[in-house]
Amino acid sequence: MKKIPTTVHAYIDYGTALIFLVSPWLFKFSDVPTAKWLSIFVGVMILVMSLLTRYEYGVVRLIPMRIHLMTDILLGLFLIISPWLLGFYGETFLFHIVMGFSALGAGMWTKGYVKKEALIVENS
Numbered sequence: 001m002k003k004i005p006t007t008v009h010a011y012i013d014y015g016t017a018l019i020f021l022v023s024p025w026l027f028k029f030s031d032v033p034t035a036k037w038l039s040i041f042v043g044v045m046i047l048v049m050s051l052l053t054r055y056e057y058g059v060v061r062l063i064p065m066r067i068h069l070m071t072d073i074l075l076g077l078f079l080i081i082s083p084w085l086l087g088f089y090g091e092t093f094l095f096h097i098v099m100g101f102s103a104l105g106a107g108m109w110t111k112g113y114v115k116k117e118a119l120i121v122e123n124s
Contacts, residue, residue: 004110006065010050010057012106017047020099029092038082038096042075055114065114069107076104 004012020043024030029039053068054061078085079100083093 013050072107
């Protein structure tokens, strides 16, 4: 049974984007170009996708939640294998694996629907 509400998932998304953007310096792999740029790219991708997702904290709301969750699952799988696929496993790998499993879990355990009432903006 899926337990994570879409509102919580949105907070996770924005926080995760920030973590990816600062991680090369925070976790000391900024001297590994492939790992660094992958992290920055993923951070920007998560931020843009979150802003465009049709959920409570999306701004433009173009991407259906189901597509967002499938993307999270695919991103998680990619991140888990990325150190070996992209060849930086000898220098750093733990951050990408941990974040890969986190994305995989968030994609698999988030409810795939958004209550329509949460998307209604009241005029005051």
